[in-house]
Amino acid sequence: MSFRVGFDFGSSSGSDLNPLILSRFSGGERHVRETQEFGCRGAACGNFGLGRMLFGGEELYQAEARSAPGLIPTVHNTNAFSREPHFLLRDRDESAYNSGDIVDPTEGGPVLKSLKVKNFTVFRDIDLKFADGLNVIIGANGTGKTHLLKLPYAAMAMSAEQGRTRDEPPTKSLLQTRIAEKLSGVFRPEERLGRLVNRRVGRSKCEIDMGFSQPKTCLAFQFSSLAKSEVSITKVPAKWRNKPPAFFPTRELLTIYPGFVPLYETRHLEFDETWRDTCILLGAPALRGPRESKVAELIRPLEKQLGGQVVLDNNGRFYLRLGGADNMEMPLVAEGWRKLSMLMRLISTGSLLDKGCLFWDEPEANLNPSLIREIAMAILGVCKAGVQVFVATHSLFLLREFEILLEREFAGLERRYFALHRGENGIVVSQADEVEAIEPLLLLDEELRQSDRFVDQFMPSAESKS
Numbered sequence: 001m002s003f004r005v006g007f008d009f010g011s012s013s014g015s016d017l018n019p020l021i022l023s024r025f026s027g028g029e030r031h032v033r034e035t036q037e038f039g040c041r042g043a044a045c046g047n048f049g050l051g052r053m054l055f056g057g058e059e060l061y062q063a064e065a066r067s068a069p070g071l072i073p074t075v076h077n078t079n080a081f082s083r084e085p086h087f088l089l090r091d092r093d094e095s096a097y098n099s100g101d102i103v104d105p106t107e108g109g110p111v112l113k114s115l116k117v118k119n120f121t122v123f124r125d126i127d128l129k130f131a132d133g134l135n136v137i138i139g140a141n142g143t144g145k146t147h148l149l150k151l152p153y154a155a156m157a158m159s160a161e162q163g164r165t166r167d168e169p170p171t172k173s174l175l176q177t178r179i180a181e182k183l184s185g186v187f188r189p190e191e192r193l194g195r196l197v198n199r200r201v202g203r204s205k206c207e208i209d210m211g212f213s214q215p216k217t218c219l220a221f222q223f224s225s226l227a228k229s230e231v232s233i234t235k236v237p238a239k240w241r242n243k244p245p246a247f248f249p250t251r252e253l254l255t256i257y258p259g260f261v262p263l264y265e266t267r268h269l270e271f272d273e274t275w276r277d278t279c280i281l282l283g284a285p286a287l288r289g290p291r292e293s294k295v296a297e298l299i300r301p302l303e304k305q306l307g308g309q310v311v312l313d314n315n316g317r318f319y320l321r322l323g324g325a326d327n328m329e330m331p332l333v334a335e336g337w338r339k340l341s342m343l344m345r346l347i348s349t350g351s352l353l354d355k356g357c358l359f360w361d362e363p364e365a366n367l368n369p370s371l372i373r374e375i376a377m378a379i380l381g382v383c384k385a386g387v388q389v390f391v392a393t394h395s396l397f398l399l400r401e402f403e404i405l406l407e408r409e410f411a412g413l414e415r416r417y418f419a420l421h422r423g424e425n426g427i428v429v430s431q432a433d434e435v436e437a438i439e440p441l442l443l444l445d446e447e448l449r450q451s452d453r454f455v456d457q458f459m460p461s462a463e464s465k466s
Contacts, residue, residue, distance in 0.1 A: 139420030163240025185273035336371030
């Protein structure tokens, strides 16, 4: 049985292409890979999505192309395309493909409401309640801030990946291996998954329970310190997540984007899967159609801060297009602006629209104070647009900027703060809706100690002078 995809591939690639006819395979999923035969290069193919195409990347299949006039039947030659993106078209209704009415993948997903963790890495027993808007995790190095970002990200990303390639709902047997694979890819433990269990004498077990705004999407699992490649599922969600989360590591990724995904898939690299996942999202086509106005509304203030537009050129590289000037290569752009550019790009592709989710690890890293303020404004801007954001930081400057902006331009935005510190039985978490209620706020304590040292060093008391 064949399906005609009702989309024109666009003339911007320099080709006048006939519609592609794909055969049904592997439970009904259809993938289209951009190839040399199609003449598609870089961002030139961004127009054929028209805001209705899902950009996938984690699990590849090869579609068999039936011959059509003017179309070479082999669609899985990927040598010519350095970005190596591909598109997944899925719908249970055959008529949707015949008419071109592809299911919209940019609809929002459930919001993460809670996370219960027992015996996972540095955590013995914590129970976190999240805000629908901004969630700020504060703590010194080694207190597990990044782990609290990566843990829910791994589970949510896994669900979105499986939802793109499967029509059937989640099952225990499938989740047992898929969760373990994603945790291993994101955390990169050596030898076995069980090394993520809190280290102690003897055998132990960790337990994870994630609650979402839609109760049927909640997930819970556990695994022992001896587990190698499977987890035990204690709560099965009724459906897959339909929108992938985004994860920003401490450095920007636009400069390493060209060729990174195919290199990651074919070589062993010492980068965790969040880097690959984010590069895949960065390479997605920009939204077209009814949602373009919403994208423009969100991006306009960011472009004003940046002084230009972020473009993905035909060579698969990102540039900053300044008004009235040539494109500037991303390696020549300040790192703070490159971080802001990543945010703009994911808004333009729809990843950070309509109940999206962003995890950002130390957004202040390598930035001067003026750029930190711009990043804070950008983060709160996407929160205001309905995106749930999780930030891990130990920057008092960033924390203060959030507080200033939340009292002015972003008053009324939901926020939640989490302070991590070491206790006798592991990491202790203090959480509250107001930053003043967090105890202890180690960032403030350290700054006060520094002020005391500065006074003692450079402003000696009158008694010591006499």
